[in-house]
Amino acid sequence: MKISVLGLGYIGLPTALLFASAGHEVIGVDVDTRKVELLNKGKLPFQEPGLEGFFEKAMPNFKATTQVEESDVFLIAVPTPLDEYTKAADLRYAQSAAEMIYLHLRKDNLVILESTVPPKTTERILIPILEKSRLKAGRDFYVVHCPERAIPGKTIYEMVHNDRIIGGITKESAELAKKLYSSFVKGNIYITDLTTAEFVKLIENTYRDVNIALVNELAQIAEEYGINIWNAIELANKHPRVNLHKPGPGVGGHCIAIDPWFVIQSSSNGKIIALARHVNDTMPNYILRKVREMLKDIKYPTITVLGVAYKGNVDDARETPALRFIKLAENEGFRVKVYDPFVKEFEYPILSLEEAVKDSDCIVVITDHEVFKFLDPEKIGQLMRHKLVFDGRNILDHKKWAEAGFNIKVLGNSKER
Numbered sequence: 001m002k003i004s005v006l007g008l009g010y011i012g013l014p015t016a017l018l019f020a021s022a023g024h025e026v027i028g029v030d031v032d033t034r035k036v037e038l039l040n041k042g043k044l045p046f047q048e049p050g051l052e053g054f055f056e057k058a059m060p061n062f063k064a065t066t067q068v069e070e071s072d073v074f075l076i077a078v079p080t081p082l083d084e085y086t087k088a089a090d091l092r093y094a095q096s097a098a099e100m101i102y103l104h105l106r107k108d109n110l111v112i113l114e115s116t117v118p119p120k121t122t123e124r125i126l127i128p129i130l131e132k133s134r135l136k137a138g139r140d141f142y143v144v145h146c147p148e149r150a151i152p153g154k155t156i157y158e159m160v161h162n163d164r165i166i167g168g169i170t171k172e173s174a175e176l177a178k179k180l181y182s183s184f185v186k187g188n189i190y191i192t193d194l195t196t197a198e199f200v201k202l203i204e205n206t207y208r209d210v211n212i213a214l215v216n217e218l219a220q221i222a223e224e225y226g227i228n229i230w231n232a233i234e235l236a237n238k239h240p241r242v243n244l245h246k247p248g249p250g251v252g253g254h255c256i257a258i259d260p261w262f263v264i265q266s267s268s269n270g271k272i273i274a275l276a277r278h279v280n281d282t283m284p285n286y287i288l289r290k291v292r293e294m295l296k297d298i299k300y301p302t303i304t305v306l307g308v309a310y311k312g313n314v315d316d317a318r319e320t321p322a323l324r325f326i327k328l329a330e331n332e333g334f335r336v337k338v339y340d341p342f343v344k345e346f347e348y349p350i351l352s353l354e355e356a357v358k359d360s361d362c363i364v365v366i367t368d369h370e371v372f373k374f375l376d377p378e379k380i381g382q383l384m385r386h387k388l389v390f391d392g393r394n395i396l397d398h399k400k401w402a403e404a405g406f407n408i409k410v411l412g413n414s415k416e417r
Protein backbone atom coordinates (compact mmCIF):
# COMPACT_ATOMS: atom_id res chain seq x y z
CA MET A 1 0.00 0.00 0.00
CA LYS A 2 1.09 3.59 -0.58
CA ILE A 3 0.27 5.50 2.60
CA SER A 4 0.43 9.28 3.04
CA VAL A 5 0.68 10.32 6.67
CA LEU A 6 -0.27 13.96 7.27
CA GLY A 7 1.37 15.41 10.39
CA LEU A 8 4.77 14.09 11.49
CA GLY A 9 4.52 14.79 15.21
CA TYR A 10 4.69 12.60 18.28
CA ILE A 11 2.03 10.27 16.85
CA GLY A 12 2.24 10.72 13.06
CA LEU A 13 5.97 10.09 12.75
CA PRO A 14 6.16 6.85 14.76
CA THR A 15 3.02 5.62 12.97
CA ALA A 16 4.52 6.46 9.56
CA LEU A 17 7.76 4.67 10.45
CA LEU A 18 5.93 1.63 11.77
CA PHE A 19 4.00 1.30 8.51
CA ALA A 20 7.22 1.80 6.52
CA SER A 21 9.06 -0.86 8.55
CA ALA A 22 6.17 -3.22 7.87
CA GLY A 23 6.91 -2.86 4.14
CA HIS A 24 4.44 -0.20 3.01
CA GLU A 25 5.53 2.76 0.90
CA VAL A 26 5.08 5.76 3.20
CA ILE A 27 4.99 9.46 2.32
CA GLY A 28 5.26 11.64 5.42
CA VAL A 29 3.69 15.06 4.86
CA ASP A 30 4.33 18.05 7.10
CA VAL A 31 4.08 21.82 6.66
CA ASP A 32 7.30 22.27 8.67
CA THR A 33 10.05 22.34 6.02
CA ARG A 34 12.81 22.08 8.63
CA LYS A 35 11.33 18.82 9.91
CA VAL A 36 10.98 17.47 6.38
CA GLU A 37 14.63 18.29 5.58
CA LEU A 38 15.86 16.72 8.83
CA LEU A 39 13.95 13.51 8.18
CA ASN A 40 15.18 13.19 4.62
CA LYS A 41 18.71 13.52 5.98
CA GLY A 42 17.98 10.58 8.28
CA LYS A 43 17.67 12.69 11.44
CA LEU A 44 14.82 12.58 13.93
CA PRO A 45 13.20 15.89 14.94
CA PHE A 46 12.51 14.72 18.53
CA GLN A 47 13.50 12.00 20.97
CA GLU A 48 11.30 9.03 21.79
CA PRO A 49 12.65 5.77 23.23
CA GLY A 50 12.95 3.12 20.51
CA LEU A 51 12.23 5.46 17.59
CA GLU A 52 15.82 5.69 16.39
CA GLY A 53 16.16 1.91 16.42
CA PHE A 54 13.83 1.24 13.55
CA PHE A 55 14.20 4.56 11.69
CA GLU A 56 16.99 2.98 9.64
CA LYS A 57 14.86 -0.02 8.88
CA ALA A 58 12.02 2.25 7.76
CA MET A 59 14.18 4.62 5.69
CA PRO A 60 14.12 2.77 2.34
CA ASN A 61 10.30 2.89 2.35
CA PHE A 62 9.93 6.39 3.78
CA LYS A 63 10.08 9.85 2.27
CA ALA A 64 9.16 13.19 3.86
CA THR A 65 7.62 16.04 1.87
CA THR A 66 5.43 19.13 2.23
CA GLN A 67 3.00 18.14 -0.53
CA VAL A 68 0.25 15.52 -0.61
CA GLU A 69 0.30 13.14 -3.57
CA GLU A 70 -1.95 10.37 -4.86
CA SER A 71 -1.97 7.38 -2.49
CA ASP A 72 -4.01 4.34 -1.51
CA VAL A 73 -4.35 5.50 2.09
CA PHE A 74 -4.37 8.97 3.70
CA LEU A 75 -3.78 9.06 7.43
CA ILE A 76 -4.36 12.29 9.37
CA ALA A 77 -2.35 12.72 12.58
CA VAL A 78 -2.33 16.49 13.05
CA PRO A 79 -2.81 18.34 16.36
CA THR A 80 -6.33 19.19 17.51
CA PRO A 81 -5.59 21.64 20.33
CA LEU A 82 -8.03 23.17 22.77
CA ASP A 83 -9.19 26.68 22.03
CA GLU A 84 -8.77 28.28 25.45
CA TYR A 85 -11.45 30.87 24.82
CA THR A 86 -14.30 28.56 23.78
CA LYS A 87 -13.02 25.41 25.56
CA ALA A 88 -13.74 23.56 22.31
CA ALA A 89 -11.51 21.76 19.83
CA ASP A 90 -9.61 23.84 17.34
CA LEU A 91 -10.03 21.74 14.20
CA ARG A 92 -8.12 24.03 11.84
CA TYR A 93 -5.27 21.60 11.17
CA ALA A 94 -7.56 18.62 10.63
CA GLN A 95 -9.68 20.67 8.24
CA SER A 96 -6.68 21.84 6.27
CA ALA A 97 -5.36 18.24 6.08
CA ALA A 98 -8.73 17.16 4.61
CA GLU A 99 -8.55 20.06 2.14
CA MET A 100 -5.14 18.82 1.00
CA ILE A 101 -6.38 15.24 0.66
CA TYR A 102 -9.60 15.71 -1.31
CA LEU A 103 -7.71 17.09 -4.31
CA HIS A 104 -5.88 13.76 -4.63
CA LEU A 105 -8.65 11.44 -3.50
CA ARG A 106 -9.51 8.56 -5.85
CA LYS A 107 -12.06 5.77 -5.84
CA ASP A 108 -11.42 3.04 -3.22
CA ASN A 109 -8.95 5.13 -1.21
CA LEU A 110 -9.00 4.79 2.57
CA VAL A 111 -8.94 7.92 4.76
CA ILE A 112 -7.95 7.42 8.41
CA LEU A 113 -8.31 10.05 11.12
CA GLU A 114 -6.04 9.36 14.11
CA SER A 115 -6.21 12.82 15.70
CA THR A 116 -8.36 13.13 18.81
CA VAL A 117 -11.62 14.91 17.99
CA PRO A 118 -15.01 15.73 19.56
CA PRO A 119 -17.80 13.24 18.81
CA LYS A 120 -19.30 13.61 15.30
CA THR A 121 -16.27 15.46 13.88
CA THR A 122 -15.46 12.81 11.25
CA GLU A 123 -19.05 12.77 10.05
CA ARG A 124 -19.82 16.49 10.20
CA ILE A 125 -16.50 18.18 9.48
CA LEU A 126 -14.11 15.77 7.78
CA ILE A 127 -16.37 13.87 5.37
CA PRO A 128 -18.02 16.98 3.84
CA ILE A 129 -14.57 18.31 2.94
CA LEU A 130 -13.47 14.97 1.45
CA GLU A 131 -16.70 14.77 -0.56
CA LYS A 132 -15.72 17.96 -2.38
CA SER A 133 -13.86 15.41 -4.52
CA ARG A 134 -17.32 14.43 -5.82
CA LEU A 135 -16.77 10.96 -4.42
CA LYS A 136 -19.19 9.64 -1.80
CA ALA A 137 -17.84 8.50 1.58
CA GLY A 138 -18.72 4.88 2.37
CA ARG A 139 -19.57 4.17 -1.27
CA ASP A 140 -16.63 5.45 -3.35
CA PHE A 141 -14.00 5.70 -0.64
CA TYR A 142 -13.50 4.31 2.86
CA VAL A 143 -13.34 6.38 6.06
CA VAL A 144 -12.35 5.39 9.58
CA HIS A 145 -11.43 6.97 12.88
CA CYS A 146 -8.64 5.07 14.57
CA PRO A 147 -7.61 7.06 17.66
CA GLU A 148 -4.04 6.85 18.84
CA ARG A 149 -3.65 5.54 22.39
CA ALA A 150 0.07 5.47 22.98
CA ILE A 151 1.61 7.12 26.02
CA PRO A 152 4.54 9.52 25.51
CA GLY A 153 7.76 7.88 26.67
CA LYS A 154 6.48 4.45 25.60
CA THR A 155 4.93 5.40 22.27
CA ILE A 156 6.52 2.73 20.10
CA TYR A 157 5.89 -0.12 22.49
CA GLU A 158 2.28 0.91 23.04
CA MET A 159 1.59 1.51 19.34
CA VAL A 160 2.61 -2.07 18.65
CA HIS A 161 1.16 -3.79 21.71
CA ASN A 162 -1.94 -1.84 22.78
CA ASP A 163 -5.39 -2.84 21.60
CA ARG A 164 -6.87 -0.49 19.00
CA ILE A 165 -10.39 0.75 18.32
CA ILE A 166 -11.42 1.39 14.74
CA GLY A 167 -14.68 3.16 13.94
CA GLY A 168 -15.77 2.92 10.32
CA ILE A 169 -18.36 4.76 8.25
CA THR A 170 -19.15 1.23 7.03
CA LYS A 171 -18.09 -2.20 8.22
CA GLU A 172 -16.01 -2.60 5.04
CA SER A 173 -14.09 0.58 5.89
CA ALA A 174 -13.30 -0.68 9.39
CA GLU A 175 -12.32 -4.15 8.12
CA LEU A 176 -9.98 -2.65 5.53
CA ALA A 177 -8.30 -0.44 8.14
CA LYS A 178 -8.07 -3.38 10.54
CA LYS A 179 -6.19 -5.37 7.91
CA LEU A 180 -3.83 -2.46 7.35
CA TYR A 181 -3.08 -1.86 11.05
CA SER A 182 -2.53 -5.59 11.54
CA SER A 183 0.71 -5.14 9.62
CA PHE A 184 2.31 -3.83 12.83
CA VAL A 185 -0.26 -3.92 15.69
CA LYS A 186 0.09 -6.97 17.92
CA GLY A 187 -2.80 -6.05 20.26
CA ASN A 188 -6.45 -6.80 19.51
CA ILE A 189 -8.28 -4.54 17.07
CA TYR A 190 -11.93 -3.85 17.85
CA ILE A 191 -14.39 -2.52 15.32
CA THR A 192 -17.20 -0.03 15.91
CA ASP A 193 -18.84 3.01 14.29
CA LEU A 194 -17.23 6.44 13.77
CA THR A 195 -18.82 8.36 16.63
CA THR A 196 -18.35 5.57 19.17
CA ALA A 197 -14.65 5.42 18.32
CA GLU A 198 -14.34 9.19 18.79
CA PHE A 199 -16.18 8.94 22.10
CA VAL A 200 -14.18 5.97 23.39
CA LYS A 201 -10.87 7.78 22.94
CA LEU A 202 -12.19 10.80 24.85
CA ILE A 203 -13.71 8.89 27.74
CA GLU A 204 -10.47 6.99 28.35
CA ASN A 205 -8.70 10.24 29.14
CA THR A 206 -11.75 11.66 30.91
CA TYR A 207 -11.80 8.61 33.17
CA ARG A 208 -8.21 9.35 34.13
CA ASP A 209 -8.80 13.08 34.63
CA VAL A 210 -11.83 12.56 36.86
CA ASN A 211 -10.01 9.93 38.91
CA ILE A 212 -6.98 12.17 39.37
CA ALA A 213 -9.30 15.00 40.45
CA LEU A 214 -10.88 12.66 42.96
CA VAL A 215 -7.56 11.85 44.66
CA ASN A 216 -6.47 15.48 44.48
CA GLU A 217 -9.59 16.39 46.41
CA LEU A 218 -9.10 13.48 48.81
CA ALA A 219 -5.51 14.61 49.43
CA GLN A 220 -6.80 17.98 50.63
CA ILE A 221 -9.45 16.35 52.81
CA ALA A 222 -6.88 13.94 54.29
CA GLU A 223 -4.79 16.92 55.36
CA GLU A 224 -7.78 18.32 57.24
CA TYR A 225 -8.12 15.03 59.12
CA GLY A 226 -4.40 14.90 59.83
CA ILE A 227 -3.84 11.63 57.99
CA ASN A 228 -1.55 10.58 55.16
CA ILE A 229 -3.40 10.16 51.85
CA TRP A 230 -0.60 8.02 50.41
CA ASN A 231 -1.03 5.37 53.11
CA ALA A 232 -4.81 5.61 52.80
CA ILE A 233 -4.67 5.06 49.00
CA GLU A 234 -2.35 2.11 49.37
CA LEU A 235 -4.75 0.47 51.80
CA ALA A 236 -7.88 1.30 49.79
CA ASN A 237 -6.26 -0.17 46.68
CA LYS A 238 -6.03 -3.53 48.45
CA HIS A 239 -9.74 -3.79 47.62
CA PRO A 240 -10.14 -5.82 44.42
CA ARG A 241 -12.35 -3.24 42.71
CA VAL A 242 -10.63 -0.03 43.79
CA ASN A 243 -7.81 1.66 41.89
CA LEU A 244 -7.26 5.17 43.23
CA HIS A 245 -4.81 7.28 41.24
CA LYS A 246 -2.01 9.45 42.63
CA PRO A 247 -2.48 13.01 43.85
CA GLY A 248 -0.17 15.65 42.40
CA PRO A 249 0.15 19.26 41.28
CA GLY A 250 -2.43 18.80 38.53
CA VAL A 251 -2.66 17.31 35.09
CA GLY A 252 -0.56 18.30 32.11
CA GLY A 253 0.25 16.99 28.66
CA HIS A 254 -1.66 17.41 25.47
CA CYS A 255 -4.40 14.84 26.16
CA ILE A 256 -5.83 14.42 29.62
CA ALA A 257 -6.28 18.11 30.40
CA ILE A 258 -7.91 18.65 27.00
CA ASP A 259 -10.00 15.67 25.97
CA PRO A 260 -12.63 16.07 28.74
CA TRP A 261 -13.53 19.44 27.22
CA PHE A 262 -14.16 17.76 23.86
CA VAL A 263 -16.66 15.42 25.53
CA ILE A 264 -18.75 18.24 26.95
CA GLN A 265 -18.23 21.04 24.42
CA SER A 266 -21.56 20.39 22.66
CA SER A 267 -23.38 18.65 25.47
CA SER A 268 -25.80 20.08 28.00
CA ASN A 269 -24.39 17.65 30.58
CA GLY A 270 -20.93 17.27 32.02
CA LYS A 271 -20.97 18.71 35.53
CA ILE A 272 -18.59 16.16 37.05
CA ILE A 273 -16.25 16.39 34.09
CA ALA A 274 -16.04 20.19 34.25
CA LEU A 275 -15.62 20.11 38.03
CA ALA A 276 -12.78 17.60 37.74
CA ARG A 277 -11.05 19.90 35.27
CA HIS A 278 -11.39 22.73 37.77
CA VAL A 279 -10.01 20.66 40.67
CA ASN A 280 -6.98 19.57 38.66
CA ASP A 281 -6.35 23.00 37.15
CA THR A 282 -6.31 24.65 40.57
CA MET A 283 -3.91 22.21 42.24
CA PRO A 284 -0.97 24.60 41.65
CA ASN A 285 -2.91 27.24 43.63
CA TYR A 286 -3.35 24.77 46.47
CA ILE A 287 0.32 23.82 46.50
CA LEU A 288 1.28 27.48 46.49
CA ARG A 289 -0.91 28.08 49.55
CA LYS A 290 0.93 25.27 51.33
CA VAL A 291 4.32 26.64 50.32
CA ARG A 292 3.32 30.13 51.42
CA GLU A 293 2.46 28.78 54.88
CA MET A 294 5.89 27.16 55.11
CA LEU A 295 7.59 30.41 54.14
CA LYS A 296 5.47 32.82 56.17
CA ASP A 297 8.35 34.03 58.35
CA ILE A 298 10.83 34.47 55.53
CA LYS A 299 11.25 37.82 53.81
CA TYR A 300 11.66 37.90 50.00
CA PRO A 301 11.62 34.13 49.65
CA THR A 302 13.27 32.24 46.81
CA ILE A 303 11.87 28.86 45.83
CA THR A 304 13.29 26.14 43.61
CA VAL A 305 10.94 24.19 41.38
CA LEU A 306 12.15 20.63 40.86
CA GLY A 307 10.71 19.36 37.61
CA VAL A 308 8.73 21.21 34.98
CA ALA A 309 7.93 18.26 32.67
CA TYR A 310 4.21 17.50 32.75
CA LYS A 311 4.99 14.05 34.17
CA GLY A 312 7.92 12.00 35.34
CA ASN A 313 10.81 10.83 33.15
CA VAL A 314 9.82 12.75 30.00
CA ASP A 315 11.24 15.95 28.48
CA ASP A 316 7.80 17.24 27.52
CA ALA A 317 6.53 20.38 29.28
CA ARG A 318 3.35 20.94 27.29
CA GLU A 319 0.44 22.14 29.46
CA THR A 320 2.56 21.47 32.52
CA PRO A 321 1.08 22.46 35.90
CA ALA A 322 4.60 23.71 36.73
CA LEU A 323 4.09 26.77 34.55
CA ARG A 324 0.92 27.76 36.33
CA PHE A 325 2.61 27.23 39.68
CA ILE A 326 5.62 29.37 38.74
CA LYS A 327 3.49 32.20 37.39
CA LEU A 328 1.26 32.21 40.46
CA ALA A 329 4.31 32.15 42.74
CA GLU A 330 5.91 35.06 40.90
CA ASN A 331 2.67 37.03 41.15
CA GLU A 332 2.93 36.70 44.90
CA GLY A 333 6.46 38.04 44.94
CA PHE A 334 8.41 34.79 45.20
CA ARG A 335 11.63 34.54 43.30
CA VAL A 336 11.51 31.25 41.36
CA LYS A 337 14.39 29.16 40.04
CA VAL A 338 13.89 26.05 37.97
CA TYR A 339 15.66 22.71 37.60
CA ASP A 340 14.68 19.85 35.33
CA PRO A 341 17.16 17.20 34.15
CA PHE A 342 15.18 16.38 30.97
CA VAL A 343 13.33 19.46 29.70
CA LYS A 344 15.25 21.52 27.15
CA GLU A 345 12.66 24.07 26.04
CA PHE A 346 10.73 26.04 28.60
CA GLU A 347 9.45 29.57 29.22
CA TYR A 348 11.87 30.01 32.13
CA PRO A 349 15.61 29.30 32.16
CA ILE A 350 16.45 25.77 33.26
CA LEU A 351 19.40 26.01 35.63
CA SER A 352 21.88 23.44 36.85
CA LEU A 353 20.87 21.84 40.15
CA GLU A 354 23.54 23.80 42.04
CA GLU A 355 22.45 27.14 40.58
CA ALA A 356 18.78 26.34 41.15
CA VAL A 357 19.15 25.53 44.86
CA LYS A 358 21.79 28.13 45.72
CA ASP A 359 20.42 30.55 48.38
CA SER A 360 16.95 29.09 47.94
CA ASP A 361 14.54 28.92 50.87
CA CYS A 362 12.37 26.04 49.75
CA ILE A 363 12.38 23.24 47.18
CA VAL A 364 9.02 22.45 45.59
CA VAL A 365 8.77 19.12 43.77
CA ILE A 366 6.37 19.37 40.84
CA THR A 367 7.42 16.45 38.61
CA ASP A 368 7.94 12.84 39.66
CA HIS A 369 11.21 12.22 37.82
CA GLU A 370 12.65 8.95 39.08
CA VAL A 371 16.13 10.52 39.44
CA PHE A 372 14.86 12.87 42.17
CA LYS A 373 14.79 9.87 44.51
CA PHE A 374 18.57 9.81 44.38
CA LEU A 375 19.32 13.49 45.04
CA ASP A 376 21.83 14.22 47.77
CA PRO A 377 20.07 16.38 50.40
CA GLU A 378 23.30 16.92 52.36
CA LYS A 379 24.94 18.65 49.42
CA ILE A 380 21.79 20.52 48.44
CA GLY A 381 21.17 21.68 52.02
CA GLN A 382 24.63 23.24 52.21
CA LEU A 383 23.79 25.50 49.28
CA MET A 384 20.38 26.63 50.49
CA ARG A 385 19.43 29.55 52.73
CA HIS A 386 16.67 27.58 54.50
CA LYS A 387 16.16 23.83 54.46
CA LEU A 388 12.52 23.51 53.48
CA VAL A 389 10.93 21.07 51.02
CA PHE A 390 7.41 20.69 49.71
CA ASP A 391 7.08 17.36 47.93
CA GLY A 392 4.08 17.64 45.59
CA ARG A 393 4.57 14.07 44.31
CA ASN A 394 5.68 12.11 47.37
CA ILE A 395 8.78 11.07 45.45
CA LEU A 396 11.73 12.11 47.62
CA ASP A 397 13.44 9.86 50.14
CA HIS A 398 11.98 11.74 53.13
CA LYS A 399 14.04 9.93 55.76
CA LYS A 400 17.26 10.98 54.06
CA TRP A 401 16.09 14.59 53.68
CA ALA A 402 14.99 14.77 57.32
CA GLU A 403 18.37 13.41 58.41
CA ALA A 404 20.01 16.18 56.39
CA GLY A 405 18.08 18.70 58.50
CA PHE A 406 15.21 19.48 56.13
CA ASN A 407 11.71 20.37 57.24
CA ILE A 408 9.52 18.41 54.79
CA LYS A 409 5.87 18.71 53.87
CA VAL A 410 4.20 16.29 51.51
CA LEU A 411 1.02 16.88 49.49
CA GLY A 412 -1.82 15.03 51.20
CA ASN A 413 0.08 14.49 54.43
CA SER A 414 -0.09 17.22 57.04
CA LYS A 415 2.45 15.48 59.28
CA GLU A 416 5.80 17.20 59.36
CA ARG A 417 9.12 15.39 59.37
Ligand code: SAJ
Residues within 6 Å of the ligand: 116, 148, 149, 150, 151, 152, 204, 205, 208, 212, 245, 246, 247, 248, 249, 250, 251, 252, 253, 254, 255, 256, 310, 311, 312
Ligand atom coordinates in the same frame (compact mmCIF):
# COMPACT_ATOMS: atom_id res chain seq x y z
N1 SAJ B 1 -1.13 12.09 36.78
C1 SAJ B 1 -1.42 12.28 38.12
N2 SAJ B 1 -1.78 11.20 38.85
C2 SAJ B 1 -1.85 9.94 38.33
C3 SAJ B 1 -1.56 9.75 36.96
C4 SAJ B 1 -1.19 10.85 36.21
O1 SAJ B 1 -1.38 13.39 38.65
O2 SAJ B 1 -2.18 9.00 39.06
C5 SAJ B 1 -0.77 13.24 35.93
C6 SAJ B 1 0.60 13.15 35.29
O3 SAJ B 1 1.60 13.64 36.14
C7 SAJ B 1 0.42 14.02 34.06
C8 SAJ B 1 -1.05 13.77 33.67
O4 SAJ B 1 -1.65 13.25 34.81
O5 SAJ B 1 0.55 15.39 34.36
C9 SAJ B 1 -1.21 12.83 32.50
O6 SAJ B 1 -0.27 11.79 32.48
P1 SAJ B 1 -0.59 10.29 32.04
O7 SAJ B 1 0.64 9.52 32.17
O8 SAJ B 1 -1.76 9.80 32.80
O9 SAJ B 1 -1.08 10.40 30.53
P2 SAJ B 1 -0.56 11.12 29.17
O10 SAJ B 1 -1.27 12.42 29.04
O11 SAJ B 1 0.91 11.14 29.06
O12 SAJ B 1 -1.15 10.09 28.06
C10 SAJ B 1 -2.55 9.81 28.05
C11 SAJ B 1 -2.76 8.29 28.04
N3 SAJ B 1 -4.16 7.99 28.32
C12 SAJ B 1 -4.54 7.14 29.29
O13 SAJ B 1 -3.75 6.60 30.03
C13 SAJ B 1 -6.00 6.90 29.44
C14 SAJ B 1 -2.34 7.72 26.69
O14 SAJ B 1 -2.68 6.33 26.61
C15 SAJ B 1 -3.05 8.46 25.55
O15 SAJ B 1 -2.66 7.99 24.28
C16 SAJ B 1 -2.66 9.92 25.65
O16 SAJ B 1 -3.11 10.41 26.90
C17 SAJ B 1 -3.32 10.66 24.49
O17 SAJ B 1 -2.61 10.97 23.52
O18 SAJ B 1 -4.54 10.83 24.50
